[in-house]
Amino acid sequence: MPVKTLTRAEISDAIAESINFPRHRAMEILEQILEQMIVGLVKEGELKLSSFGSFNVRKKSNRIGRNPKTGKEVMITPRKTISFRASHILKDGVSRK
Known part of the structure; x- marks a missing residue:
């Protein structure tokens, strides 16, 4: 779907x-x-929305990855990502539906 x-x-x-x-x-x-x-x-690096959840900025350090096509090792540069964690209220609301 x-x-x-x-x-x-x-x-x-x-x-x-x-x-x-x-x-x-x-x-x-x-x-x-x-x-x-x-x-x-x-x-702030984070954002909390009451009864919804929280967003956090996470820092990913550099690491060695692999090109799937060639198999060659490649250095992946550091970056920031955003993660989300749902509140219990949001989780409960979704599970009831």
């Missing part, structure tokens, strides 16, 4: 419809929320 991608437009449309708000304003608010999430992750 293909995974459904929830777009920003769909989220802002749902917000606008549920609270009887102009669509363009709902989109502006959504964009500001997402921007603040990015700022929080960049500044």
Whole structure:
């Protein structure tokens, strides 16, 4: 079964419809929320959303990988990734459905 991608437009449309708000304003608010999430992750390295979960920036150190085509060893440079851990409330809500 293909995974459904929830777009920003769909989220802002749902917000606008549920609270009887102009669509363009709902989109502006959504964009500001997402921007603040990015700022929080960049500044603090973590972001916690109550009753939803927490996002954390993790640093991956350099390591040796292997090119699957040639089998040759390749140095993979250090990078940052984002991990997400769901709250118990979110997990419980999903398991009930």
